[in-house]
Amino acid sequence: xxxxxxxxxxxxxxxxxxxxxxxxxxxxxxxxxxxxxxxxxxxxxxxxxxxxxxxxxxxxxxxxxxxxxxxxxxxxxxxxxxxxxxxxxxxxxxxxxxxxxxxxxxxxxx
Numbered sequence: 001x002x003x004x005x006x007x008x009x010x011x012x013x014x015x016x017x018x019x020x021x022x023x024x025x026x027x028x029x030x031x032x033x034x035x036x037x038x039x040x041x042x043x044x045x046x047x048x049x050x051x052x053x054x055x056x057x058x059x060x061x062x063x064x065x066x067x068x069x070x071x072x073x074x075x076x077x078x079x080x081x082x083x084x085x086x087x088x089x090x091x092x093x094x095x096x097x098x099x100x101x102x103x104x105x106x107x108x109x110x
Contacts, residue, residue: 054095057081062102065093070107 057063061073063083071083074090081098083091 050096053101054098057095057098057101060104062104062107063098064100064102065097066099067097069093070102072107 057073057076059073059076062070063073063081064070065083069083069085069091071085071091073081074084075082079095080092081095083093085091
C-alpha cells in the first residue's frame with residue numbers, strides 16, 4: 001500500500017569511447033612507461049657505470065668499498081682486488097664490493 005514495487009532496470013547502453021583507448025589496457029601501458037623512465041632506465045644506467053668503473057680499476061687507484069673501507073689498489077685480478085688499507089695491511093675484496101673510485105691523492109696516510 002505505502003511502498004511501491006521495485007522493478008529491475010534494463011541494461012544501460014555503454015557510454016564513452018569504445019575500442020582500445022576506452023579500455024583499461026591504456027592505463028597499464030602508461031604505468032609501464034612511467035616505471036621504465038623512473039625506475040628501470042636509471043638502474044640500467046647506474047649498472048653500466050659501475051661495470052665500467054670495475055673494468056677500469058688499476059694499480060694505484062684509491063677506492064671506497066661498500067663497507068666504507070678506504071684503500072689503495074695494489075693488485076687487480078679477474079674477480080678480486082687487493083687493497084692497502086694501512087701501512088703493511090692488505091685486504092682482498094671482490095671487485096663488485098668496490099663502491100666508489102676516489103680522485104688521486106685523497107688518501108694521504110698510506
